[in-house]
Amino acid sequence: MVKICCIGAGYVGGPTMAVIAVKCPAIEVVVVDISKPRIDAWNSDKLPIYEPGLDEVVKACRGRNLFFSTDVEKHVAEADIIFVSVNTPTKTRGLGAGKAADLTYWESAARMIADVSKSDKIVVEKSTVPVKTAEAIEKILTHNSKGINYQILSNPEFLAEGTAIEDLFKPDRVLIGGRETPEGRKAVQALKEVYAHWVPEENIITTNLWSAELSKLAANAFLAQRISSVNAMSALCEATGANVSEVSYAIGKDSRIGPKFLNASVGFGGSCFQKDILNLVYICECNGLPEVANYWKQVIKINDYQKSRFVNRVVSSMFNTVSGKKVAILGFAFKKDTGDTRETPAIDVCKGLLGDKAHVSIYDPEVTEDQIQRDLAMNKFDWDAYEATKGAHAVCILTEWNQFKELDYQKIFDNMQKPAFVFDGRNVVDAEKLREIGFIVYSIGKPLDGWLKDMPAIA
Numbered sequence: 049m050v051k052i053c054c055i056g057a058g059y060v061g062g063p064t065m066a067v068i069a070v071k072c073p074a075i076e077v078v079v080v081d082i083s084k085p086r087i088d089a090w091n092s093d094k095l096p097i098y099e100p101g102l103d104e105v106v107k108a109c110r111g112r113n114l115f116f117s118t119d120v121e122k123h124v125a126e127a128d129i130i131f132v133s134v135n136t137p138t139k140t141r142g143l144g145a146g147k148a149a150d151l152t153y154w155e156s157a158a159r160m161i162a163d164v165s166k167s168d169k170i171v172v173e174k175s176t177v178p179v180k181t182a183e184a185i186e187k188i189l190t191h192n193s194k195g196i197n198y199q200i201l202s203n204p205e206f207l208a209e210g211t212a213i214e215d216l217f218k219p220d221r222v223l224i225g226g227r228e229t230p231e232g233r234k235a236v237q238a239l240k241e242v243y244a245h246w247v248p249e250e251n252i253i254t255t256n257l258w259s260a261e262l263s264k265l266a267a268n269a270f271l272a273q274r275i276s277s278v279n280a281m282s283a284l285c286e287a288t289g290a291n292v293s294e295v296s297y298a299i300g301k302d303s304r305i306g307p308k309f310l311n312a313s314v315g316f317g318g319s320c321f322q323k324d325i326l327n328l329v330y331i332c333e334c335n336g337l338p339e340v341a342n343y344w345k346q347v348i349k350i351n352d353y354q355k356s357r358f359v360n361r362v363v364s365s366m367f368n369t370v371s372g373k374k375v376a377i378l379g380f381a382f383k384k385d386t387g388d389t390r391e392t393p394a395i396d397v398c399k400g401l402l403g404d405k406a407h408v409s410i411y412d413p414e415v416t417e418d419q420i421q422r423d424l425a426m427n428k429f430d431w432d433a434y435e436a437t438k439g440a441h442a443v444c445i446l447t448e449w450n451q452f453k454e455l456d457y458q459k460i461f462d463n464m465q466k467p468a469f470v471f472d473g474r475n476v477v478d479a480e481k482l483r484e485i486g487f488i489v490y491s492i493g494k495p496l497d498g499w500l501k502d503m504p505a506i507a
């Protein structure tokens with residue numbers, strides 16, 4: 049029986065391994081982590097992450113061929129294939145701080161693999177890493193190898209949160225990079241056979257190691273660039289009376305552009321887009337390519353601009369002050385169908401409003417009060433959208449949860465201060481209906497209400 053061990057039971061390691069286990073009953077999959085609470089949660093009825101369909105997949109194979117354990121060394125020693133899916137955040141100190149990827153967790157995982165291994169291993173980079181990381185890992189492993197043969201593969205993950213299970217069941221592609229040697233090709237083939245249990249062969253792409261590593265950073269940079277492009281257009285739409293949804297639809301009809309990922313928003317969030325672009329920028333700089341670095345940096349600058357533009361719009365519309373006013377925040381997660389708040393635009397928007405002395409009251413169906421307290425370091429949580437909006441001067445919609453489309457806005461309006469404002473950072477509400485109720489409505493990238501035109505948002 050092939051044994052797989054995955055180091056890191058996070059948003060990627062957990063769902064990815066659960067899907068491998070459910071699709072490959074003859075493979076034993078153990079997910080290990082140094083965090084005991086995380087492993088305990090994976091072994092309980094309340095999984096540590098919210099992801100539609102995940103519970104069913106885990107229930108189908110946990111205890112059969114899927115296991116979660118803190119006994120990291122034992123399972124690494126026993127495995128044939130080791131996935132490394134640890135976090136690779138942006139460095140906060142020292143050389144490359146604020147840009148370069150922090151590979152501390154990666155390196156310690158690699159050293160531990162070298163320490164405990166007694167048989168040949170295929171080591172798979174699942175985490176998103178800088179190009180050439182495989183070379184560094186190879187050095188760590190082979191310098192400590194005790195005659196063991198290691199093959200390093202790059203197998204980046206392209207799942208998106210909220211649709212992880214769907215994405216893993218039907219990936220657009222699986223990418224595997226390896227050394228172009230007989231041993232390298234054999235290792236690529238072994239991993240390919242795992243995925244071939246459910247992914248059509250033509251969707252499994254094999255490349256050299258560096259192409260696979262770089263493709264992951266490139267994919268995230270291109271995706272984020274589309275959002276910054278449409279968000280840049282949203283500002284121009286507001287200034288000219290064009291409607292960003294109509295513009296997105298019109299350009300998306302061009303089959304070369306395509307319709308996806310063209311929704312204007314208050315800004316992109318999530319743990320990866322910004323981190324991976326910063327990482328790309330740093331690699332460009334290290335390779336003497338400042339023009340390329342600056343090009344990609346602009347994607348982040350527009351994202352920051354979009355978030356501050358939103359805050360300025362809220363404040364300027366409300367007579368240039370939100371001091372002492374209750375502002376309800378509907379949605380705190382970085383996108384719908386997840387409880388993840390890493391780099392959510394809601395943090396920046398809330399901090400901006402708090403900086404202007406607003407009283408914010410936050411409701412999100414999946415984010416816990418504890419998490420919001422950690423993110424904002426204050427107690428601002430409400431259990432219910434109607435409680436959050438009671439007595440408020442304004443409502444800001446920051447996550448596109450479906451339930452926000454179906455709220456009783458008449459009831460909300462009746463319980464708010466007047467004039468009552470809705471600032472829709474995700475274009476989820478029917479602005480015309482809300483205007484009929486009496487709200488003053490701002491929708492990202494849409495023609496402005498007369499009220500808003502008279503109150504320009506200038507920083």
Ligand SMILES: NC(=O)C1=CN([C@@H]2O[C@H](COP(=O)(O)OP(=O)(O)OC[C@H]3O[C@@H](n4cnc5c(N)ncnc54)[C@H](O)[C@@H]3O)[C@@H](O)[C@H]2O)C=CC1
Pocket residue numbers: 055056057058059060061080081082083086120133134135136153154156157174175176177205206207208209319320
């Ligand atoms: N979150 C996402 O949607 C995606 C993330 N990625 C990439 O995948 C990687 C992992 O991301 P997430 O799963 O979101 O991170 P995460 O923070 O949710 O999980 C990482 C886990 O690794 C564990 N860990 C760290 N060092 C360890 C060690 N030495 N031994 C055992 N466990 C250790 C941590 O305790 C943590 O539970 C990152 O490189 C990320 O860029 C790639 C695609 C999608």
Ligand SMILES: O=C(O)[C@H]1O[C@H](OP(=O)(O)OP(=O)(O)OC[C@H]2O[C@@H](n3ccc(=O)[nH]c3=O)[C@H](O)[C@@H]2O)[C@H](O)[C@@H](O)[C@@H]1O
Pocket residue numbers: 176205206207208209210268271275308309310311312313314315316317318319320321382383384
């Ligand atoms: O490497 C990663 O971590 C992952 O990053 C993203 O996935 P994720 O961040 O989970 O979610 P997305 O659906 O990409 O959304 C990211 C952000 O962009 C925003 N967004 C997305 C699409 C859009 O049209 N407009 C828009 O503002 C979302 O609201 C969210 O804040 C990529 O889509 C995945 O392919 C990748 O694997």
